Amino acid sequence: MRSIRRALLVVIATAAALLASAGPASAHGGVVGADLRVAASLGERELTVIIRRVGAVPGPLRVDVVNHADSPGGTLRVAAAPQNNLPGAGNELRLTDGGGSAGTALDVDRIGAWELWVDDGRETARIPFVVPGDVTPAWERVTTGGYTAAGGLLLAALAAAAFGRWSWPPLVLGGGAAAAVVAAVTAGLLSSGLPVEAEIDPATGLPSTARTQxxxxxxxxxxxxxxxxxxxxxxxxxxxxxxxxxxxxxxxxxxxxxxxxxxxxxxxxxxxxxxxxxxxxxxxxxxxxxxxxxxxxxxxxxxxxxxxxxxxxxxxxxxGPAVPEPVAGGPGERDAGGMTARIEASDLVAGEPSVLAAEFGDGAPVRDLQPWLGMAGHLITAGPDGTLGHVHAMAGASAVTPDETVAAGGPRVEFVYTFATPGRHRLWFQVERDYRVVTVPVEVDVAASEDGS
Ligand SMILES: [Cu+2]
The missing domain is CATH 2.60.40.10 (Immunoglobulins)
Incomplete structure (x- = not known):
């Protein structure tokens, strides 16, 4: 009898240890149901519309609109409607002069494809977004269910051991708890071998495998x-x-x-x-x-x-009359939107990656650049044949969280770019500060590579 009790305690302790050590399965994605930021040149304004993730359906939909410094303040009307439906009256949103953020809350009552209607009184932007349904994958349900079952069985086993007359119920319950943990852990481990989580079909808001197919x-x-x-x-x-x-x-x-x-x-x-x-x-x-x-x-x-x-x-x-733009000038220091920008772009050879950098100062190093379009900076290039390149700033010491309201970037923004062709290329470095997008034009000469390409 004593030995049975000992065996019983070992089983329960093992199940408890497994439960404590296994931990939850790692979270997946973050894409589904994440905040959606959409830049929108609406009328005379350059806006960033932020559609926050929806927590529950039906439920509130939080919408924030960032106005830029060169855009006038004023009133926007925002409303949400399922795709192919007209929205209700919506809410008014007051933008201030000089840039900044304003927000409101709308209601969504179903999963699927929606449109956010943003109206400035003259023009209406219809921004598509998806309210996703429950996309918990099967393995995650097994894992969660396994842990939940194990917890319940373990409690029952302890109760049976403490108050029960027979020794077999706690033994069976403890064994069940151990089995549930094993199932949960197995499902969690096997999940790494499963195909990635399904994309959300923008038409329905439900998981779809269309992207991979x-x-x-x-x-x-x-x-x-x-x-x-x-x-x-x-x-x-x-x-x-x-x-x-x-x-x-x-x-x-x-x-x-x-x-x-x-x-x-x-x-x-x-x-x-x-x-x-x-x-x-x-x-x-x-x-x-x-x-x-x-x-x-x-x-x-x-x-x-x-x-x-x-x-x-x-x-x-x-x-209208043809008007030439002032010559941009080469790398070096120049004025840029109330700052100085020092552009580094040397030894450029076609076909070889180069590091291009812009360093901003205003007497002191600038450390309050804001991310624009989710990045610390942008570089647009135009080659002698008109080919365009769009380069994003490297993440590094100057990397900032991709939220426009956080001003902590700079002073240096770096890009890696490979010029495809030799000749004169035009570059535009773009950063944001005080809700104003600052563009720094530069001209560079790219040498042909040794092998003549
Ligand atoms: Cu853009």
Whole structure:
């Protein structure tokens, strides 16, 4: 009898030790249900719309809008509606002059595809987002269930051992607890061999395996329509058309905090980096004031769901006199938005990776740069043949948390880039400070490599 009790205690102690040591399975992803940041050039404003993760359905949807310093304050109306539905009245959101953040809470009552309607009184951006359903994978349910069962059985075994008349119930219960822990641990361990968690289908909000199955999506044709006049702000209408079916492209995913990144290069060397807003499926609009007459090239960077990043371009004419941009100058020190920027870009050779850096000061090293589009800095390059590159700052000592309201970046922002072709390249370094995007244009000469490429 005594030996049975001893065996019983060993079983219960083993189950308890297993339970204590196993710990929860590591959390997966973070993509699903994470905050969604979307840059939006709405009318005369450059905004960042932040759609916070939804905790429960039905439940509140928190929306914050960051206004930039050069955008005027004023009132926006924001509302949420399931896709293909018109929203209700929504809420007013007051933006202050000089940049800053304002927020409100809306309601969502179902999982699936939604649109956030942001209206400035003249234009309405319809930003797609997904309220995800329960996407707990099966192995995680087994693991969680196993631990829960083990805990319950262990308590029952202890109670039976303390108050029971027979020795076999605690033994059986303790053994059950041990088995539950083994099942939970096994499921947790096996999960590392399982395929990655399913993507969320943007149309339904439910898990889908389409991304892993789909081949690359067809090429997007960009159609641009505008009647631009130098010195005036007017709209550029962009239509995205599927190169295979001719239908509107409405499966863009937010990449680098925007649906579409648009770089406009003017005939005199002008540069603008904008984020057209989606006004209807496959249709985007951005307001733009060209400094010069002549042909402008618009380059759109976008990512289709289930496909890769695409860079597509189109031409838009502007009437008015041709105006050259001041010569950018080479590496070295220059004024940049109330700061000095020291640009390092030397020994550049085509085909070889180089480190390009910008270091900012205002008498002292600048340490309050804000992340823009989720990164410490951006570098756009244009080659002699017009090829565009978009480079992101390296994470390092100057890396900051990707939230625009946290100003802790700088003074140095570094990029690694390989110039494909020799010749004169134009660069634009972009950082944000005090809610103002500062652009530093530079011109560099890239040497041909020794082997002549
Ligand atoms: Cu962009």
């Amino acid at each position: 789909a081949a690359a999506r067809p090429h997007v044709d960009l159609l641009a329509d505008a009647a631009l006049v130098a010195g005036q702000r007017s709209p550029i209408d962009l239509r995205l058309v599927d190169g295979g079916t001719g239908r509107p492209v409405d499966d863009l995913v937010v990449h680098h905090d925007a649906l579409v990144h648009l770089v406009v290069l003017g005939p005199g060397g002008q540069f603008a980096h904008l984020h057209p807003v989606r006004t209807a499926p496959g249709e985007f609009r951005v307001w733009f004031r060209p400094a010069s007459g002549g042909e402008h090239r618009v380059h759109a960077e976008l990512e289709r769901w289930g496909g890769g990043v695409q860079l597509v371009d189109a031409a838009v004419p502007a009437t």
